[in-house]
Amino acid sequence: MSGWALVLGAAAACYALKLAGHLAPARWLERPGTARAAALVTVALLAALTATQALADGRAVVLDARVPALVVAALALALRAPFLLVVVLAAAVAAGLRAGGWS
Amino acid sequence: MRVPSPPPGARPTAAQALSVGVATGAYGISFGALAVAAGLTPLQALALSALMFTGGSQFALVGVVGAGGTGVAAAATAALLGVRNGLYGLQVAPLLRVSGLRRLLAAHLTIDESTAVGTAQPTPALQRLGFWLTGTSVLVLWCLATAAGTVLGDALGDPGRFGLDAAAAAAFLGLLWPRLREGRAAAVAAVAAVVATAAVPVLSPGLPVLAAVLAVPLVLLLRRPRPGGGAEAVGGAA
Numbered sequence: 001m002s003g004w005a006l007v008l009g010a011a012a013a014c015y016a017l018k019l020a021g022h023l024a025p026a027r028w029l030e031r032p033g034t035a036r037a038a039a040l041v042t043v044a045l046l047a048a049l050t051a052t053q054a055l056a057d058g059r060a061v062v063l064d065a066r067v068p069a070l071v072v073a074a075l076a077l078a079l080r081a082p083f084l085l086v087v088v089l090a091a092a093v094a095a096g097l098r099a100g101g102w103s
Numbered sequence: 104m105r106v107p108s109p110p111p112g113a114r115p116t117a118a119q120a121l122s123v124g125v126a127t128g129a130y131g132i133s134f135g136a137l138a139v140a141a142g143l144t145p146l147q148a149l150a151l152s153a154l155m156f157t158g159g160s161q162f163a164l165v166g167v168v169g170a171g172g173t174g175v176a177a178a179a180t181a182a183l184l185g186v187r188n189g190l191y192g193l194q195v196a197p198l199l200r201v202s203g204l205r206r207l208l209a210a211h212l213t214i215d216e217s218t219a220v221g222t223a224q225p226t227p228a229l230q231r232l233g234f235w236l237t238g239t240s241v242l243v244l245w246c247l248a249t250a251a252g253t254v255l256g257d258a259l260g261d262p263g264r265f266g267l268d269a270a271a272a273a274a275f276l277g278l279l280w281p282r283l284r285e286g287r288a289a290a291v292a293a294v295a296a297v298v299a300t301a302a303v304p305v306l307s308p309g310l311p312v313l314a315a316v317l318a319v320p321l322v323l324l325l326r327r328p329r330p331g332g333g334a335e336a337v338g339g340a341a
Contacts, residue, residue: 002174007147010164010178011155014185018157019210021192028193035190039282040291040319042187045180046159046279047292048299048315049166053272056170056303056311069269070276077280082126087133090273094266 065097110228116220120236123216127158128244130274134161135252137271140262141169145253152249156242157214159278160184163312166271169262172309180312191218198222198230212238287322294318 028034054066073090081089109117131152138148143165151161160181167177192213198221199209212235221234259265283289295318302311 003143003147006164006168006174006178007143007150008154010160010181011151013178013182014155014157014160014188015211017182017185017189018192018213019207021189021194021213022196022206022210024189024193037319037323038186038190040288040322041316042159042184043279043282043288043291044295044315044318045163045184045312046275046282047295047318048312049163049180050272050275050279051296051300052170052303052311053166053268053275055300056308058171058308059304061300061303065266066269066272069266070272073269073273073276077277083130083274083277084133086277087130087270087273091266091270094269095264096266098264098266 065094065102068097069094110226110232112226112229113232116224116229116233117236119223120220120233121240123220123237124240124244127216127241128248130158131245131248132252132255133270133274134158134165134245135249135254136256136259137162137169137252137262137267137274138165138249139253139256140259140267141165143168145250145257148253149246149249152246153242155181155185156211156245157185157188158245159215162271162274162278166275167309167312169268169271170308172307176307176309176313180309183313183316187215188213191215194218195221195234198227199234209234209238212242214238214241216241287326290326291318291322294322 050070054070055061055063057064069090072093073086076086076089134152135145135148138151138161139145143151148165151164155161155164163184164177164181167180168174192210195209195213195218196206199206201209217234217238220237221230224230224233256262256267259267262268279292283292295315298318299311299315302314305311306314
């Protein structure tokens with residue numbers, strides 16, 4: 001799949017999902033199981049993305065500078081730091097550790 | 104063109120909408136930088152922000168592409184993360200009551216932030232104002248910040264040296280964090296993280312994330328809601 005096919009195809013899929021909600025009968029919301037399961041799918045995907053982005057290197061699981069950076073990000077989130085600061089802090093910790101020779 | 108007079112109490116709603124727009128839009132900088140670090144062109148990154156316009160899916164797509172995953176895995180992950188916007192559409196459509204071209208535009212602006220601000224307002228007029236103003240301000244600032252981020256990402260070069268890979272992990276954690284309050288959400292997150300990590304050596308890049316969706320039925324089957332846990336206890340595992 002070329003870069004543009006991916007960008008436009010995935011964007012169209014995401015828009016179709018938004019529009020489907022606006023066109024669907026409102027009584028679908030009355031089934032709480034549906035909404036709950038969808039919310040948990042979002043949680044599962046974001047948790048998996050966090051874990052693989054922090055630990056995966058191709059097909060290997062490695063512990064490198066990303067792990068302490070993620071711990072600092074979690075601490076910042078617990079202290080209610082804004083999103084952008086959390087992201088910048090994580091980058092700074094990883095960059096600092098690597099500059100200091102810690103993989 | 105007739106400009107409608109603002110509804111009573113519009114000022115706090117407008118202030119809330121614009122501040123959410125600025126705060127959310129700003130992290131478009133990190134999206135733009137990560138997108139070019141993952142190998143997308145600046146124009147592709149901007150197209151995602153303007154056309155896909157849902158942060159979680161955008162970060163997921165560039166994350167899977169950056170990890171060497173296939174386009175199909177990247178698109179599937181982005182679409183699955185976009186399912187919640189359909190549920191937001193169900194919630195806001197009765198508040199907005201629009202049709203035709205305006206409905207198409209309302210659908211495009213249906214994201215976490217516009218739904219949260221819109222549904223939190225006390226009157227129907229303010230709900231509409233909150234939704235439209237939040238959605239529009241996030242869209243404009245998100246695209247501007249993405250463009251700025253692509254310039255920054257290009258200038259930084261090697262993503263690892265500046266910790267952009269760690270920044271991407273922190274971005275996903277930041278999107279996850281506010282969703283963890285509910286009891287079973289934390290259990291699903293923990294199981295999903297373990298499943299995805301365990302699958303990394305076995306599956307090709309991108310697929311471990313999709314496999315982690317199995318955490319949802321697993322947790323729903325093993326952890327029934329406690330009695331008295333609220334209305335969602337009925338049919339939660341159905």
